[in-house]
Amino acid sequence: MRDTTATIIDGKAFAATVREQVAQHVARLKADHGITPGLAVVLVGEDPASQVYVRSKGTQTTEVGMNSYEHKLPADTSEAELLALIERLNRDLSVHGILVQLPLPAHLDSDLVINAIDPDKDVDGFHISNVGLLGTGQKSMVPCTPLGCLMMLREHHGSLSGLNAVVVGRSNIVGKPMAQLLLGDSCTVTIAHSRSRDIEALCRNADILIAAVGRPEMIDASWIKPGATVIDVGINRIPHPDQPGKSKLVGDVAYDSAASVAGAITPVPGGVGPMTIACLLANTLTACSRAHGLPEPDGLTA
Ligand SMILES: NC(=O)C1=CN([C@@H]2O[C@H](COP(=O)(O)OP(=O)(O)OC[C@H]3O[C@@H](n4cnc5c(N)ncnc54)[C@H](OP(=O)(O)O)[C@@H]3O)[C@@H](O)[C@H]2O)C=CC1
Numbered sequence: 340m341r342d343t344t345a346t347i348i349d350g351k352a353f354a355a356t357v358r359e360q361v362a363q364h365v366a367r368l369k370a371d372h373g374i375t376p377g378l379a380v381v382l383v384g385e386d387p388a389s390q391v392y393v394r395s396k397g398t399q400t401t402e403v404g405m406n407s408y409e410h411k412l413p414a415d416t417s418e419a420e421l422l423a424l425i426e427r428l429n430r431d432l433s434v435h436g437i438l439v440q441l442p443l444p445a446h447l448d449s450d451l452v453i454n455a456i457d458p459d460k461d462v463d464g465f466h467i468s469n470v471g472l473l474g475t476g477q478k479s480m481v482p483c484t485p486l487g488c489l490m491m492l493r494e495h496h497g498s499l500s501g502l503n504a505v506v507v508g509r510s511n512i513v514g515k516p517m518a519q520l521l522l523g524d525s526c527t528v529t530i531a532h533s534r535s536r537d538i539e540a541l542c543r544n545a546d547i548l549i550a551a552v553g554r555p556e557m558i559d560a561s562w563i564k565p566g567a568t569v570i571d572v573g574i575n576r577i578p579h580p581d582q583p584g585k586s587k588l589v590g591d592v593a594y595d596s597a598a599s600v601a602g603a604i605t606p607v608p609g610g611v612g613p614m615t616i617a618c619l620l621a622n623t624l625t626a627c628s629r630a631h632g633l634p635e636p637d638g639l640t641a
């Protein structure tokens with residue numbers, strides 16, 4: 340039995356250092372070139388959780404010195420209206436990054452909408468061109484959540500080469516791009532999902548375990564190899580156990596249990612979430628630098 344508990348990987352603190360780097364680059368772009376990066380965020384409908392998230396993106400965007408453009412459209416917006424807005428943002432030279440908040444209302448085809456974004460402005464990295472570029476190891480826009488996870492892993496481990504990585508979840512926005520990035524850093528990658536057999540045993544083989552499932556506290560100590568690094572992507576709001584009527588944010592990992600076995604672990608909140616937003620700002624800066632033919636910031640891309 341290990342008598343130590345895991346190192347906490349502090350995503351909140353790391354995100355603050357990423358934002359500080361972004362802010363310094365933005366200040367230089369302004370001073371030397373008179374350019375201010377701009378991020379447009381499009382929200383369709385009134386999902387309260389999405390509204391909170393969009394608001395915090397807007398605040399952090401202006402805090403690092405970028406322009407933030409928020410477009411809030413009613414839930415019954417037609418596909419043609421949304422595509423017309425995206426076309427306008429594609430042509431707008433003051434907009435370097437475009438993010439369409441997902442999920443979209445059911446009457447809108449999210450693949451069609453995402454693929455209408457200019458791939459060079461696709462700061463989420465969800466456009467099929469960026470997915471293809473990432474999959475073939477070419478320069479692309481890298482999805483923010485997996486990029487944030489990769490940054491924390493590189494910071495903690497140095498090299499990831501040869502490590503066994505297990506990604507639980509195969510979504511287009513987290514699981515699959517995460518697996519591509521880990522493969523790019525020479526991990527041996529396994530992707531597990533709802534049909535995987537003996538998923539606990541697969542996970543117990545992981546030096547790096549990424550949980551991106553959306554099931555509150557599904558993964559506990561018994562799934563984890565002693566000393567492994569655990570990255571918890573899950574954001575689940577559950578009824579508060581002690582305070583009736585209140586809610587609580589938990590990950591896909593049972594934190595206390597997992598921390599008794601893992602070597603390092605990210606908390607929820609304060610882990611992957613803040614890094615996601617910091618990487619969105621980093622991607623916007625990268626997109627702006629590329630658009631103007633200027634050198635890209637070091638250490639902020641994959
Ligand atoms: N921190 C952040 O910045 C972000 C956090 N999130 C959070 O991450 C989590 C995952 O998000 P996302 O990828 O969009 O979710 P999806 O619902 O799109 O994908 C979930 C994946 O988990 C798999 N899965 C579901 N149940 C099980 C199970 N019992 N055992 C094994 N695998 C299972 C699914 O498998 P199958 O394909 O077979 O159905 C699917 O591949 C959510 O909690 C979300 O809120 C998401 C984005 C950003």
Ligand SMILES: Nc1nc(=O)c2c([nH]1)NC[C@@H]1CN(c3ccc(C(=O)N[C@@H](CCC(=O)O)C(=O)O)cc3)C=[N+]21
Nearest residue numbers: 438439440441442463483574608609610612613615616
């Ligand atoms: N086009 C698009 N791109 C996204 O990247 C995207 C999206 N749509 N839709 C929703 C998911 C979810 N997501 C989160 C980002 C940050 C936190 C975050 O900062 N969480 C804080 C806590 C926030 C709170 O207290 O509610 C934390 O974990 O510490 C959470 C969730 C990005 N997503």
